[in-house]
Amino acid sequence: MAKRPGPPPPELPELVRAEDRISFICLEHAVIHRDQNAITATDARGTVHIPAASLGALLLGPGTSVTHQAIVLLAESGSTAVWVGEQGVRYYAHGRSLARRSRLLDAQARLVSNQSSRLAVARAMYGMRFADEEVGTLTMQQLRGREGARVRAIYRNESRRTGVPWTGRTYDPDDFAGGDVINTALTSAHQCLYGVVHAVVVALGGTPGLGFVHTGHARSFVFDIADLYKAEITIPIAFDAVAAGPEDIESATRHAVRDAIVANGVLSRCSRDIRTLLLPTDETEANLLDNVVELWDGQGRHVASGRSYGTGE
Structure with a gap:
């Protein structure tokens, strides 16, 4: 041969x-x-x-x-x-995912397709962001209300810390430069974070479009995961950048976010957090490199591929 x-x-x-x-x-x-x-x-x-x-x-x-x-x-x-x-x-x-098995993608699709499991993942996400709050029994509406109050408080605190005026998070996607300077800095910072999270999601074999809190967008899951790090990284950086008064606020913000992503190990943390959220505890260390192809047999069963099934086997 x-x-x-x-x-x-x-x-x-x-x-x-x-x-x-x-x-x-x-x-x-x-x-x-x-x-x-x-x-x-x-x-x-x-x-x-x-x-x-x-x-x-x-x-x-x-x-x-x-x-x-x-x-x-x-x-x-x-x-x-x-x-x-x-x-x-x-x-x-x-390019292709580093995973050869679809375990993480299967888990993501399964969890997001069931209302109870989707809510459980959303609660876990909020729990990661607000560790001092008990969110285990909250509805989605209650979670959104708590989040809104916490995020507004974060913006107010950063405004007081830096002296940067704050009137609210408003921006027009079609007129990026039309908003005030702090909203421009925040948008620049968040877009940088979205790029990093998107890279991690696809590298692990997940899909950016199946979000648990966000929905309807091709990057819904990216927005979900990025929210885990905004209060720690991008929001303070944006306020600090505006307070420093650089000539080019967008460039200064991007460079500061870039350095913070490296210094805080965001890539590794993001990878770990995604697996923790989507995979059962006993599977988070599972080897995703197993090169296995199976056939679905109904009712959650799998059978071996590479053979012919039917009468006369």
């Missing part, structure tokens, strides 16, 4: 468990290539080798170019490539 062209893919034992991998590496202004089973990144300072089997997602920032063989190696190693802006603060496109 003729040998298949191209380098052979890594054997499964060579691959590192998803939980033990380097979660994300962001590269900018570099040429990405392949050397055996390693990804190489070359810039003006030289070349570094990155073992593809231990990499979760490769974030390709501005000024990068990537070869076909590098993408092949990432795909065969259960990693993914995500095209982003500076240090991951804009999301543009992505």
Whole structure:
């Protein structure tokens, strides 16, 4: 039999468990290539080798170019490539998920399709944001009311802390520059965070569109997860940026968010939080690299694929 062209893919034992991998590496202004089973990144300072089997997602920032063989190696190693802006603060496109199994995607679809489980996930999200409140028995309407009061208080507190006037969160998506300076800074900061969260969701194999609190938008789940970090990261940064009075508020805000995302390990935290919310406790450490294809048999049962079923088997 003729040998298949191209380098052979890594054997499964060579691959590192998803939980033990380097979660994300962001590269900018570099040429990405392949050397055996390693990804190489070359810039003006030289070349570094990155073992593809231990990499979760490769974030390709501005000024990068990537070869076909590098993408092949990432795909065969259960990693993914995500095209982003500076240090991951804009999301543009992505390759295949690092997950070979659809466990996380299946769980997301199942949880969002049932009213009780969807409410349970929404409560868990609010619990992550407001750890000092008991939310276990609240309805969705009550959760929204509590959230509204808490978020308004956060904005007022940041206004008092920084001296930046605050009259409310108002902006026109069709006239970005038409609002006041603090709303412009907040929008810039939140958009950066959305880009990072979107990259994490697709890298893990989830879908951005199936949200639990937000709904009806192609990035509803992205908005859900991003809300977990706004009070800690993007809201204070936006107020600080306006208080500093830079000439270019949008640029200053984006750079501050970029640095905070790196300093606070948001990529790793986001990955952990998504799995905690969607997967049962005993499955959060499950290996997503298992290359298994099954057939649905009804009533929650699965059967093996790769065989013919029916009479005369």
